[in-house]
Every structure is written in C-alpha cells, then in structure tokens.
Amino acid sequence: MKIAIIGITGRVGSRIAAEALRRGHTVTGIARSIDQAKVPAGVQLVQGDATQPEQLAALVRGHDAVVSAAKFSVLKAAPLLQALKSAGVKRLLVVGGAASLEVAPGVILLDSPSFPAEYKSEAVPGKQFLDDLRAETAVDWTFLSPAALLEPGVRTGKFRVGQNQLLADEQGNSRISMEDYAIALLDEIEQPKHIRQRFTVAY
Template sequence: MKLILFGATGHIGRGILDEALARGHDVTAIVRDASRLTLQHDRLHVAVGSVEQTAIWLAYAKHADAVIASLSARRDGDQEVIPAAAQTLLDTLDGTHLKRLLWVGGAGSLEVAPGVKVIDDPHFPAAWKPEAQAQARALDVFRASKADVDWTYISPAALIEDGERSGSYRVGGEQLLVDGKGVSRITVADYAIALLDQLDNKDVFKKRITVAY
C-alpha cells in the first residue's frame, strides 16, 4: 500500500513507520522538520508540511491508499491542534478518492467502569490530562462527522512503552483492556502491528477500538 503518515518523528509514529516499511508499504512522511527524520529507505519519501497545509499533502494523496495520523501537541503547547487536525483531515478527505484514515488516539477516554473513564481516576497524572482531554475531543469530532471517510480511532493501552515486538495483542472497544494482573499495557512495536493490521478491516470503520495485551 501507499501510505501518508503524519507524526513520523514522534515516538509512536516512528514505530508505525518502521513497521510499515518492514511490511513493504510505501510511505510518504509529512513532517514539519525533516532534520528530525534521518532514516533513509527506498520506499520512504519525506515531505515538509503539516495537516493544516492541505495543498502539500493532497499532492501525494492522489496516489495514496490510506492516511495515518500520530499527532501530539507537546512541542506547541496548544492542545486544541489535536481536535482541529482531526476536523481538517475529515473535511479534506471528504469528497476525495482517499477514504481510509487511521488515528492514533488516547486511552484517557476509555471506560474502566460504566460511566467512569481512565482520566477520571484521581491518580491519573495531571501532566497527562491536557493531551488526554484533547484526544477525547478529537474522538468527539470523529463521532460527530458526516464526512465520507472510513476512519478508525485506535486507543492504546493505558501504558504504551518501548519493548519487544511479539505480534500478540487483543482488540477491544470502549473499555480499557487489562491483563490477568490488572495491568493495561502494550509496546510501541505491537501497537504499530495492531494499527497496521486494521488497514483493510471494514469491521472497524467509523469506530473507536483499543489494543492491548
């Protein structure tokens, strides 16, 4: 497949990039600072731009099969760019041939009990709340959209970290997935596997899913 990837210089985005190339996909990475992506590969093209600069990435979209967005606002300090980017992608892709959109979501809006979300836990780190809230607003944008876009919002486990590439994971819906010890975790490598496995999965179109061990 030919993929457009936003956020390839980020932690999770780089994991997705590595997995996509390993699978034989062609990737156009749209980055704001090309110096932060030093990887060279014959199936990787790097273009300088952002979600908001639609003319730049639409030039590549005409040949693409899917868009993947792994975005963070930590560098800018303005979390509103997250739901705004979701809206821009939906609005821009609507009416084009390119219908498939995979979004790296957050875990904070997952439920741990009926009506109780991960972010509601009093022990949820305060430093993480702005980004978790922004990702929750992005999910609201997706759910409210009438755009003709086959999006999937993919929440990781509560803890996503470096580690082995096992190829093992479970897929859930709105509830936080935990293992037998009550821990919710997944490695970046296995999250990337899970995300790319959903490219052709029509069962997850226009849905939020979560992946964890």
C-alpha cells in the same frame, strides 16, 4: 498500498512506518521539518504542515490511507478531515490515547481521580478529537486507543483487542509495546474491521 503518515518522526509514527515497510507498503512521511535520521530507511519524507488543509490535501492525494500520529494538542480533527475529503482519500487511521477508554460503566479514564494532571493537556483534546470523528460519516475513520502504558518494546504479535473499555491483565497492568501497537494498526489498514469505530489493544 500507499500509506501517508503524519507525525512520522515521533516514536509511534516511525514504528508504524517500519511495520508498513516490513509488509511491502509504500510510505510517505509528512513532517514539519525534514530529519531523515528519525525515520526508517525507505520512507519518502516530505515537508508539510498538517494543520493547513490545502497543503495537507496536496501531500496525501493519491494515497490509499492516511495515518495521523500527530499530537491532539496540535492537530484537530476538522482540518484533517477537510484535507482528506479534498484529496479524495477515504481511509483515516488515528493513533489515539487511552484517556477516553472506560474504566467503569459510564466512567472514562480521563475522569477518574487517579488520572495524572500533567497528561490532561493532550488527553482532553484527544477525547474531543474522537468525539468529532464520531460525527463524521464521509471518511472511513478508525481511532486506535493503546493501553494505558504505550512504550518502546518488543514486537510479539500477541495481544488482545477490545472496543471502548480499558484492557488490563490479571495484575491490573494495562500496557502494549509500540511495536505491537503498530502491528494492530497495520492489520486494520489491510483488513478493516473497525470502520468508523474506536478499538483498543493491550496485553
């Protein structure tokens, strides 16, 4: 498949690219500034501003899927969806956050007393992004929320899959490596199971 990744130079975006290349897909990386050293060998890196729908549409046209690993404080859902529709790309996968996951019935992590204030500048627009996607019926979107802790680590291929609730282990730890997160996202691209849905992964 031909996969375009927005936010390719970030820690998660670069690992998604590596997993896609590992599986034999063609990867186009979209970044505001070209820095080949920050992406895996084999990525076709192109310069572009994803917040500009016309510019983004020209870059993603002809791709089978678009992955957005951009910051929610920078890229909103509306221009992204507009660009995909204009380009005729049906499939969108979004690197989500954990803040919108439920920790109790009707209570999301973002609204819990223990949620760190310094994360809210990204978590609040992340929740809004998901809300905006849920109103979208033309694009086949998927929003993949990681566990509470998403860090560089080991590629194991062993993790649990959930829907809208935060997953934690018996000790109360909620974590997933970026490498295993990338596996879950590529699995969803290749064998879609969560069209117009959010899902989550954790150990």
